[in-house]
Amino acid sequence: MRRSREFIPTSKExxxxxxxxxxxxxxxxxxxxQVAAGLYNYLPLAKRVIKKIENIINDEMQKAGAQEVELSFVTPAELWAESGxxxxxxxxxxxxKDRKENLFVLGPTHEEMMVNLVxxxxxxxxxxxLNLYQIKTKFRDEARPRFGLMRGREFIMKDGYSFHASVEDLDREFDAMEAAYKKILNRLGLDFRVVEADSGAIGGSGSKELMVLADSGEDTIAVCSKCEYGANIEAAKRSARAAIPEAPEAEFNKFLTPDVKTIDELAEFFKVDPYYTVKCVAKRVIYEDESEIxxxxxRGxxxxxxxxxxxxxxxxxxVDVTEEELREIGLKPGFIGPLDQDKAKHVIDADLKDATALICGANEQDYHFVGVDLxxxxxxxxxxxxxxxxxxDVCPYCEGELSFTKGIEVGHIFKLGTTYSAVLKAEFLDENGKSQPFIMGTYGMGVSRLVAAVIEQHHDDNGCKWTQATAxxxxxxxxxxxxxxxxVELGEKLYGQLQESGVEVMLDDRKERFGxxxxxxxLIGFPYTVIIGKELVNGQVQIYNRQTTEKTAVAADDIYTKIMELL
RNA sequence: CGGGGUGUAGCUCAGUAUGGUUAGAGUACUUGGUUUGGGACCAAGGGGCCGAAGGUUCGAGUCCUUUCACCCCGACCA
Incomplete structure (x- = not known):
């Protein structure tokens, strides 16, 4: 393409x-x-990048035996009512509503539609x-879209769904999809981690997220220094502490602790490590029809x-509760301990099971217990x-140490089991002629988010640095x-040669200055720019490598060969 | 959904406390000229319902009311 012809509205600001x-x-x-909140137009350059990512996904899905379909974007609300x-x-x-007053929704994800299809x-x-997938625009009316393509309301996602007759077969497919997703991200040239995740509202067991590592990521992930373990902070596990501070020695007793309400104050008051204190976090827990504190x-x-x-x-x-609400049910904020079980439901962290030598609130204004044995x-x-x-903290699988890093969630795979097939009554006959709901898996990958993720990981102060697979x-x-x-003559000649060779090439033929x-x-981030300039009189041109930002001089006669070697 | 902010040229923004010629700058765009290795310079141009509706006033970008949109922090987020 000639730069003078292509629609690429660049700007300084x-x-x-x-x-x-x-x-x-x-x-x-x-x-x-941008068109409106969370809505974006894709211009020619973006469209090319998107197609490249889609092609790689399609290729790997093909190899993994998944089949591409495309379901309608507008979907009957009845299906959503059916699944709840x-x-x-x-x-x-x-x-x-359509003209006949029938209620429809714009698909935010397609479990219902896919189950209905099958x-x-x-x-x-x-x-x-059976594994069916599609690459399609989704719509979620996010409360707060932000960060450009990273969190739009309209976005492109590859969503796949697999159907199985047994849990074992689902496990096999799940592993195959994880492997395929890793291949895709590797081919795209991304640095990523597969991490254990919370299953969220969609339900199901076994859930992994594919995280592209980038400082701007919205998710915090814990990774092990020694093994492959990684997990979203929401699901991260750990082993018991390796270095346990020396336990304070005290008989069980009640102590006057006026105005000592926070863990810091408490640890300071008794001169103990916060490890031996018990922190209470009161929350209002919301269920379908009711809520309770x-x-x-x-541990502190x-x-x-x-x-x-x-x-x-x-x-x-x-949700949070106010101190007022706690007082209403007879609790003393700042002095709440786990020994009285009658005022509200308690959930105690597993690490406190059988713990001893603790200090905790006495459920009495200005008093704490010491020497508590749980x-x-x-x-x-x-x-x-x-x-x-x-x-x-110590890794749950080895003796390595956990550290935190930020990640962009670009993929999420889950074992759904029969969550959807059961409610939607999607069943098959097994070997014994018995009716069974499909055992399902679901595999998502954010295509438009990947476009953003590539740049988050590959850029400098001057602009984009597309990877070879995404440029x-x-x-x-x-x-x-x-x-x-x-x-001009050399430029045109090289342009023709590269086009002949099937190279995706741009010719900057605009009447503009060098700088x-x-x-x-x-800014655009072409991996290689051939600079045909003032050195041409000496028979030299240069190749500018966007990744390294280095310029290499090349004899004008060899430029075609040199470029072909690089690709 | 709570709290806050902003809507003026394609883009980034002045101007609004105190109403008053023809509404500004930078950038981008058009034309001519100079320039040609890091977003150049000179000159001449085109481009605005000042988010929308209503009101106050002789007069509103500016004051009042309503409304819409966009953004930021938080809550939320397969």
Whole structure:
């Protein structure tokens, strides 16, 4: 393509609200423009990148035996009512009526549609397994879209669904999809981690996220220093502490602790490590029809992990409570301990099971207990893993240390089991002629988010640095001075040669100055720019490598061969 | 959904406390000229319902009311 002809509106300034590099550079380099909150147009360059990513996904899905379909974007709300998700998804589902007053939604994900497609069409175990996927625009009416393509309301996602006759077969497919997803991300040239994750609202067991590592990532992930273990902070596990501080020695007793309310104050007051204190985090736990106050107890050195807490209580949601609400049910904020079980439901962190030598609130204004032995609660209290892993904690699988890093969630795979097939009555006949719901898996990958993720991981102050697999064009031929006939001649010749060879090449034939065109090339991020400029009189041109930002001199006669070697 | 902010040229923004010629700058765009290795310079141009509706006033970008949109922090987020 000739740069003078292609629609690439680059600009010096980014939209005022853009904060992430991907948002800034994709806007400035003319890949995307914003239309409304969370809605973007993809311009020619972005479209090329998207197609490349889609091609790689298609290729790997093909190899893994998955089949591509495309389901309608507008979907009948009835299906969502049938699965019960019309309530759960809430306002994120964009609903509207057609001229006949029938209610429809714009698909935010397609479990229902895919199950509906397969049910009553696949009816025998002989036709299983089956893996169907699509790459399609999705719509979620996010409360707060932000970060450009990273979190739009309209976005492109590859979503796949597999159907199996047995759990073992689902496990096999799940592993195969994980392997395929890894191949895709490797081919795209991304640095990523596969991490254990919370299953979220969609339900199911076995859930892994594919995280592209980038400082701007919205998710915190814990990774082990020694083994492959990685997990979203929401699901991160840990082994018991290796170095346990020396235990304070004290007989069980009640102590006057006036105004000592926080863990810091408490640890300071008794001169003990916070490890030996008990922290109470009170929350209001929301269920489908009701809510209640639940007291969560963790060690003073730990924090409550709310997703774990919600899972431990089967809650739909967890919200903060005020001190006033606690007083109303007879609790003393700042002095709440786990020994009185009668005022509210308790959940105690598993790490406190059988713990001794503790200091905790006495449920009495200005008093704490010391020398507390929680073994008395071992059989009566409810213990669960509700504490958030900390940096420096011990890996649950080896003796390595956990550290935190930020990641962009670009893929999520789950074992759904029969969650959807059961409610939607999608069944097949097994070997014994018995009717069974399909055992399902689901595999998502954010295509438009991947475009942003590539830039988050591959950019510098001057712009994008596309990886070889994602670059909209591999080579940019820059004619420094368009009035110099020799430069134009060589540029045109090389342009023709590269096109002949099937190289995706751009010819910058604009009547602009050298600096302007270089800045533009860097902003867009072509992997290689051939600079045909003033050195041509000496028979030399240069290759600018966007990755290394180095320029290499090459004899003009050899430039075609040199470029072909690089690709 | 709570709290806050902003809507003026394609883009980034002044101007609004105190109403008053024809509404500005930078950038981008058009034309001519100079320039040609890191977003150049000179000159001449085109481009605005000042988010929308209503009101106050002789007069509103500016004051009042309503409304819409976008953004930021938080909650939420397969």
């Amino acid at each position: 980014a939209p005022s609200d853009a904060t992430l590099p991907s948002h800034i550079f994709l806007s400035r380099a003319g890949f995307i423009t 998700r019309i309530e759960k998804f809430g306002k994120e589902l964009l609903r509207f 049910r009553n069409r696949v009816t025998s175990y002989k036709n299983l397994p 639940v007291l969560f107890f963790v 050195c730990d924090n409550l992990q709310e997703v774990k807490a919600a899972n431990a209580t089967d809650a739909l949601d967890i 073994t008395v609660l071992s059989d009566v209290a409810y213990f669960a893993d509700i504490a958030e892993a900390n940096e420096g 909209p064009y591999m080579v940019n031929i820059m004619i420094s001075n368009i009035k110099d006939e020799a430069q 302007f065109k270089m800045k533009d090339a860097e």
